[in-house]
Amino acid sequence: MAGEVWETCAVKTPTPTPRVIAVVGPTAAGKSDLGVALAQQLGGEVINADSMQLYQGMDIGTAKLSPAERRGVPHHLLDVWDVTVAASVAEYQRLAREEIDRLLARDRTPVLVGGSGLYVRGAIDVMEFPGTDPAVRTRLEGELAERGSGWLHGRLAHADPAAAHAILPSNGRRVVRALEVIEITGRPFTANLPGHESMYPTLQIGVDVGRPELHRRIADRVDGMWAAGLVDEVRELEAAGLREGRTASRALGYQQVLTALAGDCTEDEARAETIRATKRFARRQDSWFRRDPRVHWLSGAAADRAELTDRALTLLERAVTA
The missing domain is CATH 3.40.50.300 (P-loop containing nucleotide triphosphate hydrolases)
Structure with a gap:
């Protein structure tokens, strides 16, 4: 190359x-x-x-x-x-x-x-990695348990299509983290890469x-x-x-x-x-x-x-x- x-x-x-x-x-x-x-x-x-x-x-x-x-x-x-x-x-x-x-x-x-x-x-x-917010993380993990990773992945696709493309819908942990970063920074998850x-x-x-x-x-x-x-x-x-x-x-x-x-x-x-x-x-x-x-x-x-x-x-x- x-x-x-x-x-x-x-x-x-x-x-x-x-x-x-x-x-x-x-x-x-x-x-x-x-x-x-x-x-x-x-x-x-x-x-x-x-x-x-x-x-x-x-x-x-x-x-x-x-x-x-x-x-x-x-x-x-x-x-x-x-x-x-x-x-x-x-x-x-x-x-x-x-x-x-x-x-x-x-x-x-x-x-x-x-x-x-x-x-x-x-x-x-x-x-540099964005910090975490325990309250946001707990709420998102509760939604993951209740609704499933596919539903949260749909939210991520709306908020940050590039992140949704990069993260498997089945990877609930990474979907939660991406949504957490978006919420606490006010920026797309991919903007922090x-x-x-x-x-x-x-x-x-x-x-x-x-x-x-x-x-x-x-x-x-x-x-x-x-x-x-x-x-x-x-x-x-x-x-x-x-x-x-x-x-x-x-x-x-x-x-x-x-x-x-x-x-x-x-x-x-x-x-x-x-x-x-x-x-x-x-x-x-x-x-x-x-x-x-x-x-x-x-x-x-x-x-x-x-x-x-x-x-x-x-x-x-x-x-x-x-």
């Missing part, structure tokens, strides 16, 4: 050398493996930017790399929250920037890896996989999760309070298995729905990152992981010498 590695001001200034690498793209594209390989080559460490990998015990269903798969590369911001804790992008931002600053101070390269677009932007871009102004000189690398191949990988990954014991993992987390977790209980795979454990569908139906939902999610991830002109896309279809790593390193070399 043509263009600068990061945005510059209207007055032409020297392009800063990248100090942070971000590996982004849809689920199952191969981001984790590339992140590890780049960290090995650059003397770096990985910072997780997958919102669900922040949860303790959610290993199989989030495709969290095992210690062996990390190949000796330190990984940060995994297993941070209990499954009962509601996710907070603002809290993640604080934690991620602490890790980035700590690694930069030690001359280590932070390699941010993940497909949670808002988390990536929160870590590396100039971005960041521009393309970086906190750190960053090279963003998108891993691009054609849709048929990506869909095949997603189906294989979900089948592998079931074979690896996802149902048992969810059953153990259910005993630890997973159903009470407003965020974790809605994670792909976990939500579907919880439905099966409640007797509302079969395990085969839950697996099939997980595949369908993950494909939909991957399309939205891809759309999110495609809107950022700073992302440089590399084909992740190549079977040779070393080739993909070499192409990413070439991108970095060009950015350094630009």
Whole structure:
């Protein structure tokens, strides 16, 4: 993809050398493996930017790399929250920037890896999060429980069509947050999203996989999760309070298995729905990152992981010498 590695001001200034690498793209594209390989080559460490990998015990269903798969590369911001804790992008931002600053101070390269677009932007871009209003939040959550997420999503579509397009109607938690921000700020939710102004000189690398191949990988990954014991993992987390977790209980795979454990569908139906939902999610991830002109896309279809790593390193070399 043509263009600068990061945005510059209207007055032409020297392009800063990248100090942070971000590996982004849809689920199952191969981001984790590339992140590890780049960290090995650059003397770096990985910072997780997958919102669900922040949860303790959610290993199989989030495709969290095992210690062996990390190949000796330190990984940060995994297993941070209990499954009962509601996710907070603002809290993640604080934690991620602490890790980035700590690694930069030690001359280590932070390699941010993940497909949670808002988390990536929160870590590396100039971005402030609106506060919360407990009274507004409680009222909206009451309406969510009474009327359902689809009804609230209709309200959001009227108030902020762009936000409604970006948020799934089934994601009640995010719909509530968007409506809360609109009410307390008097501005559209999307008006509070960041521009393309970086906190750190960053090279963003998108891993691009054609849709048929990506869909095949997603189906294989979900089948592998079931074979690896996802149902048992969810059953153990259910005993630890997973159903009470407003965020974790809605994670792909976990939500579907919880439905099966409640007797509302079969395990085969839950697996099939997980595949369908993950494909939909991957399309939205891809759309999110495609809107950022700073992302440089590399084909992740190549079977040779070393080739993909070499192409990413070439991108970095060009950015350094630009």
